[in-house]
Amino acid sequence: MQNDIIDMIEPTPKLHSKKCKLISYVIWLFLKFTTYIVTILSWYLYDYFIAFLTLILSFIVMGIIRSKLRNIAIPQKQQEYQYNDKGIADWYTARELCYDEANKKIERI
Structure with a gap:
């Protein structure tokens, strides 16, 4: 019997700074x-x-x-899900353009 493990889906990242939100809005x-x-x-x-x-x-x-943009930013295991333009813009901004900000938030926690 084969045990397949289903990975949990990562939620769409939340953008915290105004700069990142503005960039995501422009991409959207x-x-x-x-x-x-x-x-x-x-x-x-x-x-x-x-x-x-x-x-x-x-x-x-x-x-x-x-x-x-979707293939660059969204994790490989989650590319089978459908994302709207806002989700793609948020993922791309969080993973590619505001990557340092996301790491700083994680380090503080």
Whole structure:
């Protein structure tokens, strides 16, 4: 009989400093609204057809960027779970950009 151990899921990290929260918020805005902003801008500058193709292309490019951030920041065992843009931004900010702050919090405890 095989005993499989199921690892507990790590919760999404909490950001404590205002700098880290701001960075996470900017990344979230970028992931959430870049596709729409680029499409509306191309529609305003060019044509409906160009805007539609830009929508498709920006959707693909933002999906690639989102998956790269997700694969870099989220632990390997938790990548099977679905994360929204805010969760990906929080993980990326906590693991890659504000890593020193997270270690200082742990050392104080």
